[in-house]
Amino acid sequence: MPSLSAKNQDFFNEPACERNRSKDFKVRKKGCSQPPMPGAAAGGCAFDGAKVALQPITNVAHLIHAPLACEGNSWDNRGTASSSHMLWRTSFTTDVTEFDVVMGHSERKLFKAIREINEAYAPAAVFVYATCVTALIGDDIDAVCRRAAEKFGLPVVPVNAPGFVGSKNLGNKLAGEALLDHVIGTVEPDDARSSDINILGEFNLSGEFWQVRPLLDKLGVRVRACIPGDSRYLDIATAHRARAAMMVCSTALINLARKMQERWDIPFFEGSFYGITDTSEALRQIAGLLVKQGAGPDLISRTEALIVEEEARAWRRLEVYRPRLQGKRVLLNTGGVKSWSVAHALMEIGLEIAGTSIKKSTDNDKERLKQMLTNDSMSGATTPRELYSALSDHKADIMLSGGRTQFIALKAKMPWLDINQERQHSYAGYHGVVELARQIDLSIHNPIWAQVREPAPWEMAPARGEERRCPRRKRYCELA
Numbered sequence: 001m002p003s004l005s006a007k008n009q010d011f012f013n014e015p016a017c018e019r020n021r022s023k024d025f026k027v028r029k030k031g032c033s034q035p036p037m038p039g040a041a042a043g044g045c046a047f048d049g050a051k052v053a054l055q056p057i058t059n060v061a062h063l064i065h066a067p068l069a070c071e072g073n074s075w076d077n078r079g080t081a082s083s084s085h086m087l088w089r090t091s092f093t094t095d096v097t098e099f100d101v102v103m104g105h106s107e108r109k110l111f112k113a114i115r116e117i118n119e120a121y122a123p124a125a126v127f128v129y130a131t132c133v134t135a136l137i138g139d140d141i142d143a144v145c146r147r148a149a150e151k152f153g154l155p156v157v158p159v160n161a162p163g164f165v166g167s168k169n170l171g172n173k174l175a176g177e178a179l180l181d182h183v184i185g186t187v188e189p190d191d192a193r194s195s196d197i198n199i200l201g202e203f204n205l206s207g208e209f210w211q212v213r214p215l216l217d218k219l220g221v222r223v224r225a226c227i228p229g230d231s232r233y234l235d236i237a238t239a240h241r242a243r244a245a246m247m248v249c250s251t252a253l254i255n256l257a258r259k260m261q262e263r264w265d266i267p268f269f270e271g272s273f274y275g276i277t278d279t280s281e282a283l284r285q286i287a288g289l290l291v292k293q294g295a296g297p298d299l300i301s302r303t304e305a306l307i308v309e310e311e312a313r314a315w316r317r318l319e320v321y322r323p324r325l326q327g328k329r330v331l332l333n334t335g336g337v338k339s340w341s342v343a344h345a346l347m348e349i350g351l352e353i354a355g356t357s358i359k360k361s362t363d364n365d366k367e368r369l370k371q372m373l374t375n376d377s378m379s380g381a382t383t384p385r386e387l388y389s390a391l392s393d394h395k396a397d398i399m400l401s402g403g404r405t406q407f408i409a410l411k412a413k414m415p416w417l418d419i420n421q422e423r424q425h426s427y428a429g430y431h432g433v434v435e436l437a438r439q440i441d442l443s444i445h446n447p448i449w450a451q452v453r454e455p456a457p458w459e460m461a462p463a464r465g466e467e468r469r470c471p472r473r474k475r476y477c478e479l480a
Contacts, residue, residue: 045163047131049171053252054127054159054178056203056228057236059085061123063092065110065141066131070163080421081207082230087123096133107139114148114156124233125155127178135162155233157182169251176256179227179236184260187237189224194294196224197286198242198266200257201249204229205421211429212273215310219302221286227253240264244289246271246282267293273428275345276314280307314430321437322350328444331390332356333401334419342400342419345427349437354396384408398444413452415443 044052047070055062064071071093082088094113100106114126126148130141145156161174197216202209209229216223225231225239240260245268247257257268267289271282287295287303329352332343343353387405390396391412399409402420409416417439419427427436 044168044171045132046161046165046167046171046174047129047163049168049173049252050159050161050175050178051129051171052168052203053172053175053228055088056080056082057127057231057233058082058088059124059232061087061090061092061117061121061126062129063094063110063113063117063126064129064131065094065106065113065134065139066096066129067133068093068095070131070133080203080205080229081210082204083210084230085232087121090121092117101133101137106134106137107141107144110139110141110144111148114144115152118152118154123154125157125183127157127159129159130162132163135160135164155182155186172252173255176253180256180259183233183236185237185240185264187234189238189241192241193222194243194296195219195221195290195299196242197221197290198224198239198245198260198268199226199229200245200247200268201251201253202226202229203249203421206423206426208273208426208428208432211426211432212279215279215283215306215429216286218306219283219287219299221290221299227256240266242266243293243295244268244286246286248272272341272344273432274341275348275433276311276430277348278341278344279429279433280311283307310430314434317434318349318437321434321441324441324445325437326350327352328397328440329354329395330440331387331396331399331401332419333387333399333405342427345433345436346400348433349440351440355390388412398440400440413449415446415449417443 051062051064054060071091092113094106094109096106096109100109110128114128117123117126128141128145130139134141141158141160145158149156157178159175159178161171161178163171165174199209204210204226209226213223224242225235227236227239240263243266245257245260245266247254247268247270260266261268269285269289271285272278273282283303283306284300287299291297291299327350330346331354332346334342334357340356343356346353384405387399387401387408388411391399391409391414396414398415398417399405400417400419401409403418403422406416406418418424425435425439426432
């Protein structure tokens with residue numbers, strides 16, 4: 001098995017990356033590798049990225065082999081939703097202490113933890129995550145997992161993604177490698193169909209994929225595995241028998257899609273379920289790929305009929321909001337696939353894009369944005385100061401972002417809406433775009449904004465001859 005450093009370097013030589021393919025051979029081997037910078041893990045380390053990418057597998061026990069503090073990322077991870085098992089929301093850790101490190105007891109403690117989980121919860125599998133401390137002291141979690149799997153008769157999957165090896169995004173890719181090495185292809189299904197598809201990089205945030213699955217059900221298209229959102233271990237173990245795949249977030253799992261195509265001849269495309277047009281185009285591409293792979297040719301005509309029906313219903317429901325939102329300007333501070341997919345959905349509603357961040361976006365993401373927006377609307381790294389300036393100068397009417405930047409909008413006394421993982425509403429599919437329009441309308445036209453923009457009583461100029469209260473000195477003062 002290649003070393004962790006060699007495997008990490010291989011990720012930077014990603015053949016599916018258009019920018020990397022354009023380089024000469026010598027430069028391509030160096031890939032996009034960058035030396036770690038101080039504070040580089042502030043947005044999440046490799047362990048965090050691996051946990052994010054695998055924890056939505058719902059009937060699996062996720063065991064963190066680390067000191068207790070590393071398992072601070074457990075309950076309600078990223079707002080993903082499950083339709084069945086709740087085991088994934090239970091926190092498991094070996095709680096490695098200084099005594100365990102000094103005395104060399106940590107591997108024994110890991111084996112004991114796997115045994116206790118198996119006896120108490122009977123999971124479909126146990127995923128064991130290496131972390132900085134246990135990797136630095138040299139714990140061989142691969143060997144422990146192999147021994148535990150033999151002893152207890154259940155899959156025990158090592159996830160070698162200690163935080164110090166790189167960024168959160170690298171952890172996503174290491175999680176994909178763990179699935180390729182230990183899970184996918186380990187079980188042969190007895191119900192394979194020509195209309196089976198995998199959905200990769202879909203996390204089912206706030207139950208978003210549940211907005212899309214009914215559309216595929218109407219077409220007779222079965223989702224063999226949604227990785228990782230609301231998935232089961234057996235779904236992923238049999239994912240190699242799907243006939244096609246859709247990649248939702250290529251930033252996270254492009255290596256998984258490419259290697260599944262190389263090993264099992266599963267073609268894939270990158271698409272989005274945000275917005276009416278993109279949802280329709282995704283359904284068309286799914287149908288087209290499956291027909292090429294052996295599905296009945298009538299699938300295409302049935303897909304077009306469904307698209308006509310769903311689009312008409314969505315546009316009819318949007319008519320309520322379009323006059324109220326027409327011309328309103330949105331500042332979009334997200335990244336990855338949402339940098340263009342959400343921007344396109346907003347433009348369909350009638351909103352204008354005042355600016356969008358392209359942090360964490362791939363070259364394909366940026367190319368799609370260039371076709372929709374001007375370069376002035378694209379920003380690689382938007383600082384809090386720049387966001388505040390854009391809002392306080394009324395260059396935008398609302399900001400859509402993650403929870404970490406909401407207070408910038410609130411300080412500027414401008415509306416804000418969560419577009420990332422902490423949100424409570426689903427925005428995918430035809431129903432989702434209507435819900436997105438409704439939430440933006442509620443935020444922009446909330447009467448609270450008119451009130452908070454009014455000057456405070458002590459800031460208002462009093463009539464001549466009156467007194468005003470000095471809030472800091474707690475006394476009345478005479479007017480000059």
